[in-house]
Amino acid sequence: MLIKFPKASDVKGSEITPRSVFEDRRRFLKTAAFAGVGAAAATLPLPAWARGKPLDGVVKTKWSAANMPENDPINEYADVTGYNNFYEFGTGKTDPAENAGDFKTSPWEISVEGACAKPGKISFEDLIKPHTLEERVYRFRCVEAWSMVIPWVGVPLGDILKRFEPAGDAKFVYFETLFDPEQMPGQRAAVLDWPYKEGLRIDEAMHPLTLMAVGIYGEVMPNQNGAPVRLVVPWKYGFKSIKSIVKIRFDSTMPPTSWNDANAREYGFYSNVNPEVRHPRWSQASERRIGELFKRKTLMFNGYEEEVASLYKGMDLRTWF
């Protein structure tokens, strides 16, 4: 029999916020915004089959729900999984949830290439298994001026990348999404130059906040959210957090990225959340938090200024937007 002695850092079951509680909180805010009208609102619980498999061994971290500011409650599961920008499955916000149902995420292989000592192909399981899964509750800010608070489950990207022993001239990390128009109907139209490409500077990739996410709400990542494995870079606009990754490459020069290729004037390589740098389409000074009626002010680096501002010391963020 295995007797487990709890460590001080272990999380007691009683500390974990029940899913229903954070969902109810969002519902309450939403209805409160439309004061009176929604007083009778009833939250219909999602049927069990609509939810993902629970992930085992997820540990709490200092970025867990308990440490989030009071005014950043976690968004509803239905909103996080029903309102997505994932153009591979269609350009409408509800298209991914409608079209990604049959997407095959197993087996899944990731090709690791470029300036590193241990390149090669690795299965999704082998990529993740050596690591401890962590709960990371992050603000997620879309370039379209809406935002959510999402309880991700994942592994710090840096920990994964170190296993491949990046070379000294690996200054950037490049990522690619699966290209499979059979499964991804959105790729049949030339909305973007497929496959989707993203990249980070190596120090951004190695930053402890940067997450390789494999789940949300303690469960396996739903297809529409970028299953089986996606990036989460909470201080950058959402499109930097590339989904359904099949390629990781260490580069010595700045790699191409999809939205920058499509429109360099609008989407920079860095794309850090910055309320002071206006976007030609959206004023980035404020955002609409999903579940709230009125806009709130956007925070510098999406509220992660303390953690990441030093990465950009001496850089003109208006030039390097």
Place this chain on the structure above:
Amino acid sequence: MTATMTATGGAARTKQRDPITWYVKPAVWVLCLAPLAWLGWLVFEAYTMGGRGLTANPVEFINRYLGDWALRFLLIALAVTPIRILSGWKQAVRLRRLLGLFAFFYVVLHVANYVVLDQFFNWAEIWSDIIRRWYITVGMAALLSLIPLAVTSTKGWIKRIGGRNWNKLHKAVYFSGAAACLHFYMMRKGIQLEPIIYAGIFAALMAVRAVEALKQKVP
């Protein structure tokens, strides 16, 4: 009232009833209000029964929905003349003003949603949008170009300006249509099919007019 009229009017009178006034126009009213009624239902459902028809971002959904219908009605109004040209159904023109006013109605709702729910009367932000964001600049141009047309849509104004001038003035709607299509295209990220389809329909409607105009010049 209706009952009395039917009772006293008899079959002969019913026959003389103008079908456009009595049947087609009421049907157009119902059809034109249907999208708004549907939106009303979605709002009601979302805030009383937890319906998800408005998506996670109701303000954005309402904005897109009203914008879509504004553009659709604008194209429907612009289709009246081509339909007359192609089918020879002259009576169609009698529906043009009504359809045009419904297009304007949805444009106003679309903009009202932007001003009230989206920006909540933040005039500084709205002004900044208009001058800095090209797709909003173009959208506002479309709205402004429609205002004089809506204002002069009454019989009194037709008389005051004179039929010929009125027709000339109302050709400004071609600009509105083009601006609306461009506004939609610019609003979408990347190269998307939907705005291209709308622009294609607009181009086709204009082409029918152009061919007709050429025919009349070269008999």
